[in-house]
Amino acid sequence: MDYILHLWTNLGTGMYGLFTGWGLPGWGAKLIIDFIIILLLVILGVLSVIVLTPMERKVIARMQDRPGPNRAWPYGLSQAFADAIKMLTKEMILPKRADRLIYTAAPILIVIPALMIYAVLPFSPVAAGAEVQFGAANLNIGVLYFVALGSVASIAILMAGWGSNNKFALLGAFRVVNQLIAYEVPMILSLLAVVVLTGTMATQRIVEVQSIPYLIVMPIAALTFLASAMAELNRSPFDLLEAESELVAGYQVEYGGMKFAMFYIAEYVNILSTSILFSTLFLGGYKLFGLERVAPVLAPFIVMGKAGFVFFFMLWTRGTFPRIRLDQLVGLAWKFLVPLTLVNLVLVALVVKLSANPWAQAGLVLLGNLITLAVAFLIMSLADRRLKSAAPAAMSEANPLTSAAER
Amino acid sequence: MTIQHVVFIILSAIALIGALGVVLNRRLFRSALFLVLSFVGVAGFYILLEVELLAMIQLLIYVGAIAILIIFAIMLSRQALAADDKVLNEQWVLGVLVAVLLLAALVYILVQVNWPVVEAAAPANSIQRLGESLVSPNEFVLPFEIASVLLLVALVGAVIIAREK
Amino acid sequence: MLSDYSFIGVFLVVAILFALVALGLAWLLSPRKPNPVKTSTYECGIETIGDTWVQFRAQYYIYALVFVVFDIEAVFLFPWAVAYGTKGVGLWALGEAVLFLAILTVGLVYAWRKGALRWM
Numbered sequence: 001m002d003y004i005l006h007l008w009t010n011l012g013t014g015m016y017g018l019f020t021g022w023g024l025p026g027w028g029a030k031l032i033i034d035f036i037i038i039l040l041l042v043i044l045g046v047l048s049v050i051v052l053t054p055m056e057r058k059v060i061a062r063m064q065d066r067p068g069p070n071r072a073w074p075y076g077l078s079q080a081f082a083d084a085i086k087m088l089t090k091e092m093i094l095p096k097r098a099d100r101l102i103y104t105a106a107p108i109l110i111v112i113p114a115l116m117i118y119a120v121l122p123f124s125p126v127a128a129g130a131e132v133q134f135g136a137a138n139l140n141i142g143v144l145y146f147v148a149l150g151s152v153a154s155i156a157i158l159m160a161g162w163g164s165n166n167k168f169a170l171l172g173a174f175r176v177v178n179q180l181i182a183y184e185v186p187m188i189l190s191l192l193a194v195v196v197l198t199g200t201m202a203t204q205r206i207v208e209v210q211s212i213p214y215l216i217v218m219p220i221a222a223l224t225f226l227a228s229a230m231a232e233l234n235r236s237p238f239d240l241l242e243a244e245s246e247l248v249a250g251y252q253v254e255y256g257g258m259k260f261a262m263f264y265i266a267e268y269v270n271i272l273s274t275s276i277l278f279s280t281l282f283l284g285g286y287k288l289f290g291l292e293r294v295a296p297v298l299a300p301f302i303v304m305g306k307a308g309f310v311f312f313f314m315l316w317t318r319g320t321f322p323r324i325r326l327d328q329l330v331g332l333a334w335k336f337l338v339p340l341t342l343v344n345l346v347l348v349a350l351v352v353k354l355s356a357n358p359w360a361q362a363g364l365v366l367l368g369n370l371i372t373l374a375v376a377f378l379i380m381s382l383a384d385r386r387l388k389s390a391a392p393a394a395m396s397e398a399n400p401l402t403s404a405a406e407r
Numbered sequence: 408m409t410i411q412h413v414v415f416i417i418l419s420a421i422a423l424i425g426a427l428g429v430v431l432n433r434r435l436f437r438s439a440l441f442l443v444l445s446f447v448g449v450a451g452f453y454i455l456l457e458v459e460l461l462a463m464i465q466l467l468i469y470v471g472a473i474a475i476l477i478i479f480a481i482m483l484s485r486q487a488l489a490a491d492d493k494v495l496n497e498q499w500v501l502g503v504l505v506a507v508l509l510l511a512a513l514v515y516i517l518v519q520v521n522w523p524v525v526e527a528a529a530p531a532n533s534i535q536r537l538g539e540s541l542v543s544p545n546e547f548v549l550p551f552e553i554a555s556v557l558l559l560v561a562l563v564g565a566v567i568i569a570r571e572k
Numbered sequence: 573m574l575s576d577y578s579f580i581g582v583f584l585v586v587a588i589l590f591a592l593v594a595l596g597l598a599w600l601l602s603p604r605k606p607n608p609v610k611t612s613t614y615e616c617g618i619e620t621i622g623d624t625w626v627q628f629r630a631q632y633y634i635y636a637l638v639f640v641v642f643d644i645e646a647v648f649l650f651p652w653a654v655a656y657g658t659k660g661v662g663l664w665a666l667g668e669a670v671l672f673l674a675i676l677t678v679g680l681v682y683a684w685r686k687g688a689l690r691w692m
Contacts (some may be wrong), residue, residue: 027575030575031578031582034578034579034582035582035586038579038582038583038586039586041583042586042587042590087598088597088598088601088602089598089601089602089603090602091602091603091604091605091610092598092599092602093606093610093611094606094611095611095612096608096611096612099434099436099437101437102436102437102440104595107591107595108588108591108592108595111587111590111591112584112587112588112591115583115587115590116580116583116584116587118583119579119580119583137576137579137580138576139459139576139577139580140459140460140531140533140534141459141460141463141534144460144463144464144467144650145463147463147467148463148464148466148467148470148471149466150471151466151467151470151471151472152466152470152471154471154475155440155443155470155471155474155475155478158475158478159440162436174479174482174628174632177475178632178635181471181472181475181635181636181639182635182639184471184639184643185639185642185643185646188643188646189646192646192649192650192653195650195653195654196653196656196657197657198657199654199656199657199658200654201534201650201654257598257602258594258595258597258598258599258602259595259598261594261598262591262594262595326691327690327691330635330689330691331689331690331691334638334680334684334689335684335689338642338680339677339680342673342677345649345673346666346669346670346673349656349666349669350666352656352657353662353663353666414581454577459577460650460651464647464650467643467647468640468643468644468647471643472636472639472640472643472644473640475636476633476636476637476640479628479632479633479636480633482628482632483628483630483633534650534651534654534655535651535654535655535658536655537651537655538651538652538653538654538655538656538661539655539658539660539661541648541651541652541655542652542655542661542664542665542668542669544664548668551648551668551672552668552671552672552675554648554672555645555648555671555672555675555676556675558641558644558645558675558676558679559675559676559678559679561641562637562638562641562676562679562680562682562683563679563682565634565637565638565641566634566637566638566682566683566686566688569630569633569634569637569688570634570686570687570688
């Protein structure tokens with residue numbers, strides 16, 4: 001029973017003993033076990049596509065009061081396999097005068113950083129003294145690693161837009177990269193607030209230190225991180241550039257078959273890794289009221305459960321809000337989220353130095369966050385009132401019917 | 408020939424191929440992409456030197472911001488699509504001569520100088536030490552603040568110049 | 573610590589192999605019958621007019637410039653944030669960081685007022 005409770009650690013130690021028993025040196029055994037763990041993580045990434053896509057389509061469909069895909073057995077849940085077979089066997093058309101090297105390299109380069117983020121996601125607590133850890137790779141710079149890999153994807157998108165030799169793909173690529181760089185700054189600033197509160201960038205340590213989930217302690221940081229992450233992932237309501245019902249797929253328009261599937265896979269792999277990262281940083285990761293100390297075998301399932309909740313929240317916002325325009329989108333990032341996260345960062349830093357008791361810190365930061373949110377909404381409502389009263393002509397510009405009637 | 412030697416050689420090859428690709432390529436966009444490859448190689452060097460913070464900063468800023476800036480600047484000039492420029496110009500003989508002289512001087516220095524070799528590993532809390540040194544009054548707080556002024560100057564200058572278009 | 577990066581290195585190799593294997597599998601399984609209509613550039617069903625050149629708006633470049641400055645600012649703050657909680661660093665570290673952020677906030681406000689952040 002105790003063996004099963006610590007199943008992952010025992011499996012790791014068992015495999016290590018097996019490989020060293022065969023005569024491999026210590027580092028060789030570790031290398032093979034690393035390889036197996038990486039294969040599992042890559043399979044997890046691919047599994048994300050297989051599980052998340054039908055789930056998304058069914059849930060969104062139910063929110064929109066329609067059945068969703070229900071032809072693939074059972075009840076449409078194996079839709080992803082049908083999609084996979086379709087994408088594997090479709091012709092990968094090479095548009096004429098496209099730069100062949102860049103056109104082919106772009107889908108490869110967009111999948112690689114998406115998969116590599118899984119290296120820093122902590123799936124299980126660190127077992128003391130075991131040679132093989134199933135937690136995250138113990139990088140001192142976990143959070144920064146995530147941000148850095150997210151920014152590498154922008155290059156791949158520019159390559160896709162350029163390599164397609166298509167005006168609209170190029171324009172779409174510029175706009176997507178514009179959106180990505182606009183939302184990176186609020187994301188980094190909200191992550192900095194977490195790092196200040198924790199004192200380390202290693203994701204494993206951040207989970208260990210979180211006695212209270214940071215969503216409750218600093219809702220501003222959590223919500224801006226979630227909003228920025230949704231904008232980085234091109235999820236609704238920020239998905240103007242891949243709006244399936246409006247623009248034709250933006251920078252992916254000239255891609256067919258498996259190359260298009262690579263973009264699709266990269267998007268869902270990113271969604272899952274961002275959900276897991278959010279649950280790690282703000283929801284307490286693999287912790288569940290101490291259950292992970294009693295039964296560490298359940299830790300990965302706790303993580304996936306929390307990530308599932310975050311994913312459901314993303315679907316919920318997708319089904320609820322309309323898309324926002326590109327200029328509103330970029331203005332939201334630079335003019336609202338950046339000052340908000342800056343204030344939050346200074347607030348958290350102030351509170352950390354004021355007291356050392358984690359409960360007092362949590363309470364003060366929460367109070368400060370609520371005050372900041374109240375002040376922010378006050379400022380916005382005052383500005384809105386001033387805009388409405390000072391320039392009625394400006395208001396009627398927004399409504400084409402009114403301005404036409406006034407003329 | 409330890410594993411670190413092998414990794415160093417691979418990373419050097421990546422960085423050098425990237426650098427050569429920048430200058431020898433006929434199409435401007437491909438040069439920018441080879442520059443990104445060179446940046447990634449340098450990030451690998453930083454990891455090998457055990458300053459992972461600089462490696463991630465290299466990826467985040469050079470690849471994620473400056474390379475994008477360079478690509479946007481390429482797009483601003485219409486010459487991006489005037490593909491197949493000449494690789495060499497008229498003064499290439501003089502250029503090669505200067506480059507060979509510089510190479511000779513550098514190789515001479517590299518071989519002659521007794522470089523001090525540090526055998527100790529980087530401390531485990533190097534990021535924390537770096538942070539402490541950035542705010543400590545005896546160390547680097549003044550460059551830290553002046554860096555912010557420098558960034559302000561860059562931002563204001565960029566806004567002024569770009570708005571005049 | 574360096575050995576942790578062997579994990580990352582192996583991960584990089586496996587990720588590249590995954591992408592190549594997936595594309596290789598598709599290359600084996602997919603038909604290849606190019607014809608002039610299929611390979612022509614997509615432009616909402618009509619023929620393309622003129623070369624592939626778009627009116628690149630300078631606004632993209634301005635956003636990228638502002639982003640570079642704020643990216644570097646955020647990167648300076650990472651070591652500060654890690655060192656901030658320790659005992660040796662007092663409240664004056666907060667003051668220095670607030671000064672740093674304040675100078676750059678002045679820059680942000682300047683860019684905002686000059687309309688550099690407005691998407692025309």
